[in-house]
Amino acid sequence: VSDRRSQASLLITVGVMALYLGASDAALAYVKAGLQPLLLVSGGMLVGLAVVAVVRSGRDQDRHQSHGPQVAWLLALPPLALVLIAPPALGAFAASRQAIQPPPVSQTVSTDEAAAGVDQALFPPLIPPGKGAAVPLTLAEYLVRDYEAPHSLAGVRIRLVGFVTPQRPGHDGYLLTRFAINCCAADATALKVAVHGDPVPRAPDTWLEVEGRWQQRTSGDPDQPASETPLLLAESIRMIKQPSPPYESGFPF
Amino acid sequence: MARTLPHDDQDWSDVDRREEPPERVTLPAFGWLALAFVVAFYLRGSLATLLDGPALGTWTTIFVSISVQALPFLVLGVVLSGAITALVPPSWLARTLPKQPLVAVPAAGLAGVALPGCECGAVPIAGRLTARGAPPAAALAFMLAAPAINPVVLVSTAVAFPGRPEMVAARFIASLATAVVVGLLWARLGRETWIDRTRHRLVEGGSRWRSFTEVAQHDFLHAGGWLVLGAMTAATLQVVVPRSVLDGVADHEVLAVVALAGLAVVLAVCSEADAFVAASLNQFSLTARLVFMVVGPVVDLKLVALQTGVFGRRFALRFAPLTLATAIILGWVVGWWLL
Numbered sequence: 001v002s003d004r005r006s007q008a009s010l011l012i013t014v015g016v017m018a019l020y021l022g023a024s025d026a027a028l029a030y031v032k033a034g035l036q037p038l039l040l041v042s043g044g045m046l047v048g049l050a051v052v053a054v055v056r057s058g059r060d061q062d063r064h065q066s067h068g069p070q071v072a073w074l075l076a077l078p079p080l081a082l083v084l085i086a087p088p089a090l091g092a093f094a095a096s097r098q099a100i101q102p103p104p105v106s107q108t109v110s111t112d113e114a115a116a117g118v119d120q121a122l123f124p125p126l127i128p129p130g131k132g133a134a135v136p137l138t139l140a141e142y143l144v145r146d147y148e149a150p151h152s153l154a155g156v157r158i159r160l161v162g163f164v165t166p167q168r169p170g171h172d173g174y175l176l177t178r179f180a181i182n183c184c185a186a187d188a189t190a191l192k193v194a195v196h197g198d199p200v201p202r203a204p205d206t207w208l209e210v211e212g213r214w215q216q217r218t219s220g221d222p223d224q225p226a227s228e229t230p231l232l233l234a235e236s237i238r239m240i241k242q243p244s245p246p247y248e249s250g251f252p253f
Numbered sequence: 254m255a256r257t258l259p260h261d262d263q264d265w266s267d268v269d270r271r272e273e274p275p276e277r278v279t280l281p282a283f284g285w286l287a288l289a290f291v292v293a294f295y296l297r298g299s300l301a302t303l304l305d306g307p308a309l310g311t312w313t314t315i316f317v318s319i320s321v322q323a324l325p326f327l328v329l330g331v332v333l334s335g336a337i338t339a340l341v342p343p344s345w346l347a348r349t350l351p352k353q354p355l356v357a358v359p360a361a362g363l364a365g366v367a368l369p370g371c372e373c374g375a376v377p378i379a380g381r382l383t384a385r386g387a388p389p390a391a392a393l394a395f396m397l398a399a400p401a402i403n404p405v406v407l408v409s410t411a412v413a414f415p416g417r418p419e420m421v422a423a424r425f426i427a428s429l430a431t432a433v434v435v436g437l438l439w440a441r442l443g444r445e446t447w448i449d450r451t452r453h454r455l456v457e458g459g460s461r462w463r464s465f466t467e468v469a470q471h472d473f474l475h476a477g478g479w480l481v482l483g484a485m486t487a488a489t490l491q492v493v494v495p496r497s498v499l500d501g502v503a504d505h506e507v508l509a510v511v512a513l514a515g516l517a518v519v520l521a522v523c524s525e526a527d528a529f530v531a532a533s534l535n536q537f538s539l540t541a542r543l544v545f546m547v548v549g550p551v552v553d554l555k556l557v558a559l560q561t562g563v564f565g566r567r568f569a570l571r572f573a574p575l576t577l578a579t580a581i582i583l584g585w586v587v588g589w590w591l592l
Contacts, residue, residue: 007474009283013290014477018324030318035325042328049473052466071478071562076286078320078481084293087314093307094314097495180533183526184322186315186491189533250529 004057010075011050017079018043026082028245029089031184089246092165092204095177095190123149126156134159134211138248139178139191146214146230153214160193160232161209161243164202172196175229176210182250189250194229198237209238312492319484319521319555323373326523327473327480330374334381335469339461347386354390354440361391362432365398371523372400372550373480373559377472380563389448394436397576400524400550401428410546413528419591420539424528427547427587431580435551438575449565472563479562483555487521490554494519500536509541514581517549524550540588547584552577 021027022039031039081087123145126135134157137145142160145153162176173196179188195210202208215231351357368375379396383389400406402425414420459467499516502508513534522530527549531542552573561569 006283006286007470009286010474011470013286014324018321021321027321030314031322035322038325039321042325045328045332046473049466049470053470069475069478069562071482072474074478074481074485075474076289077485078317080289080293081313081317083290085310085313087310087317090311090314091307094311098497182529183523185318186322186487186520187522187526187530189530250526250533 004053007072008050008053008057010072011046011053013079014075015043015046015050017082018046021082025244026086028247029087029185032181032249033245035184089242090179090185090188091163092177094188095165095175095179095192098190123152125152126158128157132157136161139176139193140180140248140250142193142214142232143191143230146217150214150216155213157211157213157235158232159209159211161207161240162191162193163242164204164206164208165190165192166204167194171229173198174202176208176232178248179246180248180250185247187250188247191248192229194231195234196231197234200237207240207242209240210234211236308492312488315491316484316488319487320481322523323371323480323484323555326371326374327377327476329370330377331469331472331476333368333374334377334472335465335467337378337381337385338468339465341385343386345386346382347388350387350391354388354437357388357391358394358436358440359433361387362394362398362402362429362436365395365400365402365429365432366404368399369403369405370400371525372553372556373476373523375399376556376559376563377476381468381472383448383564388440389443389445390436390440393439393572394432396432397435397551398429398432401425401432401547406524406528406550409525410528413532417539420543423543423587423591424546426591427543427580427584428550430583430587431547431551431576434583435572435576435579438579439572447565447567447571449568476559476562479558480555483521483553483558486558487519487554490519499534503536506538506541509537510544510581510585513537513541513545514548514577514584517545518553518577520549521553521555522549539592540585543588543592544581544584547587548577548580551580 018039020043021030022036022043027033027036027039126137128135136159139160139162142153142158160176162178165175165177167174171194173194175192176195177190177192179185179190181188195212196215197212198210210232212232212234215233217229217231351360365375368378375396378399379392382392382395407421407425410424411418411421496516499512502512517527520527520530527546531545534542534545537545557569557573560572564572
């Protein structure tokens with residue numbers, strides 16, 4: 001990157017990518033929506049720097065040759081990857097490589113504290129919006145309630161949204177999955193709920209809206225401890241498009 | 254190619270024409286860049302199936318998201334480092350800062366409170382501070398402390414660990430202590446030759462606007478390329494090593510600490526979000542999660558790459574292991590004391 005016009009072209013490339021991602025929903029596959037205003041500002045600054053560099057390249061040719069390093073060319077890779085591959089939001093492959101783990105829970109409730117009173121305050125009863133209608137829940141909330149206040153889920157029709165991740169061998173059904181991100185896709189945590197009772201085989205990465213009822217976690221074998229995956233017994237299932245944003249928020253802001 | 258017009262009042266006599274390569278007919282570098290994008294645009298359909306392997310897709314998603322996430326903070330960093338060069342006279346820092354490392358290093362570490370943001374911005378700023386005459390030990394302490402103890406990060410830590418204010422206190426103390434200890438060790442053991450200063454040699458002089466834009470552009474290109482390299486490494490390790498390997502070691506106190514320190518290095522998550530990742534790793538002890546939050550803002554793959562770009566390879570090879578060891582030990586000690 002030895003001449004000003006090459007430097008300017010790199011700055012423009014990265015700046016335009018930042019402006020595009022700042023303005024488009026495509027960014028939500030990679031980062032949180034909260035980062036988009038910052039992307040717009042930084043993209044504007046990079047384009048501004050590029051304009052200055054172009055103006056200077058015409059004005060004082062080679063007098064102030066500032067040599068950039070070769071490694072700067074790598075800056076073209078993220079925009080190239082966006083144009084060439086347009087990488088999708090994380091899916092079943094990434095999810096299957098994460099262990100099923102407890103959700104990012106509020107640490108305030110320990111199991112012995114989770115007496116009825118605490119339950120009521122933190123996990124208010126789920127009221128269906130109409131008679132027979134389902135209560136929409138995020139996977140994170142379903143998981144937290146399953147671990148901390150399972151009785152608040154009992155007897156209510158619940159609607160969950162996620163994509164299909166194949167079950168591990170020896171388990172029924174599939175895992176309805178959605179990632180929660182805190183900042184960018186690099187910190188994504190897979191949230192998984194095992195869906196039982198779906199007669200249709202589902203391909204991995206299919207987005208589904210599942211309505212059904214909570215079930216007590218079991219291992220299927222009385223001698224084994226209960227499975228770690230919360231369960232949902234499906235009653236009706238609808239295929240949907242990937243929601244936007246594709247990820248759940250890892251924290252409330 | 255833009256040519257200087259004859260009426261341009263440029264003094265050609267001081268331009269050494271021999272250093273300039275003869276005008277070639279081949280494409281200039283930026284032409285290749287444009288061509289690459291045109292080809293990429295037309296190939297995207299046919300290559301999509303070829304590149305559709307789930308591992309490659311995941312790799313690309315993680316690579317792009319680390320790069321994109323770090324970008325605004327890097328831009329903030331290079332804008333500030335441009336402002337430092339434009340506004341701070343060269344000798345001022347050396348004159349103003351206390352001479353004693355025992356005073357200067359903790360003071361510089363505490364000054365990190367004032368820079369809200371992620372770790373990527375702090376690296377070019379520290380590079381410019383040393384180039385402007387600040388003692389390296391103080392600039393490095395600032396670089397290590399700023400991403401971990403600024404108010405934004407402390408608030409997000411408090412939100413991620415509700416009802417546990419001791420976690421915020423422990424993070425603040427352990428991170429500041431890491432920055433100060435590494436700074437003091439560097440003041441004692443560090444050699445001037447380990448820092449590659451040629452990387453900061455730049456056209457000095459000209460107007461303030463000129464040096465501001467020159468430095469911001471130079472630092473962005475320099476640090477940005479290395480940042481991308483770091484993001485590629487982190488994405489590779491995330492795809493190659495499944496996160497589920499962690500689960501086997503959660504119950505073992507020593508292995509858990511080492512494993513989460515390693516995870517912090519590999520994940521390369523920004524410091525404003527790492528508390529939430531730590532909170533979600535609840536199969537691990539609080540001390541192990543504290544070590545994760547102390548290591549992450551000071552050593553991770555993208556940071557080591559950035560530091561290589563800003564300070565040189567000889568620096569990064571020594572600084573990263575020193576910082577990693579210090580952060581693990583101090584995080585552990587503070588966790589044992591407070592948590």
